[in-house]
Amino acid sequence: MPRWRALPDELDPQVREFAEQLRRVVDRTGLSVAAVADRTGYSKTSWERYLNGRLLAPKGAIVALAEVTGTPPIHLTTMWELAERAWSRSEMRHDRTVEAVRISQARAALGEFGPPPDVRESGAGESDVGRIAVTPGIAGPAGVSPTMPASRDARTTADGAPGGSGPRRTTLFLAGVVGVVTIVVGAFLLTDGGDPQQAVGTTGPSSPASAGPSTALPSGVLCGGADCTGRDAEEMGCSGDLVTTAKTATVGATLVEVRYSRTCGAAWGRITQAAQGDGVRVTVGSVRQTGAITVAGDTIAYTPMVAVKNAADATACAVLASGQQGCTP
Template identity: 70%
Template sequence: MPRWKELPDELDPQVREFAELLRRVVDRAGLSLPALADRTGYSRTSWERYLNGRLLAPKGAVVALAEVTGSPSVHLTTLWELAERAWSRAELRQDAATEAIGIARARTPAGESGPPGRGAGGREGGAAAADRAGGRAGPTPGVAGPAGVSPTLPPEEGGSPGRGGGGAHRLVLFLAGVVGVVVVVVGGFLLTGDGDPKEAVGAGREPSPSGSSPAVLPSGVLCAGAGCTGKDAEAMGCSGDLVVTARSARVGTAVVEVRYSRTCGAAWGRIVQAAPGDSVRVTVGAARQTGRITTAGDTIAYTPMIAVKDASEAKACAVLASGEEGCTA
C-alpha cells in the first residue's frame, strides 16, 4: 500500500511540485507523521494536509522541516514562495468565480418567472389587457411622476379609460405602499446598527471580561485564555498553524523557545535538539510550567500552556542534564 495519497488533479503544477518535494524530504529522513509532528511543532493532522496537497504548508513549517531533516532551507523556501504565489492566484480565481455567481443571482429579476400581469414579468401582459379593455390609460392630470413625468395608470375596472377617480385611488395605494417599504427599511437599518444584524443580536450584552478569549473559537481549538492554563497545546488544538516561535535562545547544543498562540491567548516553552535529563520551563509573572525529556531517543519537550495577553509576557528557560542553564531574552 503506498504511503501517500494521490495529489488532487486540480492542483496547480507549482503547488504539486512543492508537495512532491516535501514528500521526498520526509521519505529521505525516514520520519513518520507522529515523529514529524513531534520534531517540528506542527500537528500530525496539519502535516497530512500539507503532504496530500489539501493545504499549503506555512513557511514556518517548511523551515522547521528543513531544520529537523538537515535539508537546505534556502532551496525549500524558494520553492515554497513560488507555490505560495500559485496558491494565492488559485484562491483569487475561486473568489472571483464565487462573486460572479452571486452578482448574477442578485441581478435576476424577482418576478422573472411570475405569471403574466404580475410583478416585473407581467408588465407587458397588463398593458395588453388595458388595450383590450378599450385603449391605453392616459396620464392623470395634475399628478407628477418621477422626474416630472405624469404616471400612466390603468383604467378603473368597469369605467372608461383615463377616468380620474379610479386612477387617483390606485395612485394613493401605490404611494402608501412605497412609504411603508421605506419605513420598514429605515427602521431595520437603525435597529441593526448600520445594517449589521450581528450588532442587533449582541445589543445589550456585556463585553467579554477577557480580551484574549474570542467569543467563537476556530474549529478544532478547545480552549482560550485562562481556560488553556495547565493544558497541552497539541491536545487543545493550539499548535500547528496557530503557533509561532516568539523567542528562542541556544543553551549548549539545545535550543529553548517561547511558543505562542494568539488564537488561544497562551504561551508555552519548548526545548529541541535536547537529550534525556534536559528540562524546560516557562514563566509568566508568578505562574510557572515545566517539561522534561525522560525517554531515551527523545530530543524535544514541551511545557503546558499559560494564559497571556501578549507573547512578551512569557520567558522560557532550559536546564540541561550537564547543569548548563539559559533563558530567552
C-alpha cells in the same frame, strides 16, 4: 489512483513547495502515512493534513521526519522556516479581516439606534441629521452613499419633521441588519467556516503584543485563554499555523523559545537541539509549566500552555543536564 491529493490552489508558493518536498521525502522511503505517524510520534490525521497542505507541520514533526528518513534536518527546517513565514503573512491578513468585520458589526449595532436624543432635540440642521442617519461604512438604502449626506427625503418623515421615526427609520434599521448579515457571511466564507486549516490568507501573525483570543474559536481549536493552561498545544489545536515564535535564546547548543498562539491566548516553552535530561519551563507571573526530554534520541521538548494576554508576559528557560541554564528576554 494517485497517492497524494492535489494541493489546494490557494496555497502560498512557499508552502506549496514545502508540502511537495515533504511528499518527496516520504516517497523516497516507501513508508505509508501510518508508518510515518508511528515512527515520528505525530498522529496519522496530522500527517495527512501536513502532506495535503491543509496544515503547516510544526518544526518538531519536521525534525522527527528527518530523523526517521535519514534526511539532513537543516534543509527541511530551512524550508519550514520559509513556509512558516508565509503562514504568518496569511494570519495577518486574516486578523485584519476579522477586525474589519467586528468594527462593522459595532457600527451597525450603534446605527440601529438612530440619531442621539440631544441631536433630535437641539434643532440641528438637516445636513447634520442626514450625516448621523447613515452610519459610515455600512451600506445604506440603494443610491445613498455611506459617506455623503442623505437626501432630504431620507432625513424627514412624511410630515417634514427632521430626524424621523416610523417607516423611514424602519427602513434604515433593516438596511443595517442586511449589511451586518452580508459582512458576517462573507467572513465565514473567506475563512472556510472558521477552519484554521483552510485559513491560508487570514488571525495573523499576531504580533506578540496582540490581545487574547477572540470569543469565537476556529474549528479544531479546543480551548482559549485560561482554559488552555496546563494543556498540550497540539492536542488543543493551538499549534501549526496558529503559532508564532515570540522570543528566543540559545543555551549552549540548545535553542529555547516562547511559542505563542494569539488565537488560543496562550504561550508555552520549547527547546530544540536538546538531549535526554534537558528541561524547559515557561513562566507567566506566578504560573509555571515545565517539560523535559526523557527518551534517548529525542531532541525536542515542550511545556504545557499558560494563558497570556500578551506574549511579552511569558518567559521560557532551558535547564540542561550539563548544568547550564538560560532564559529568553
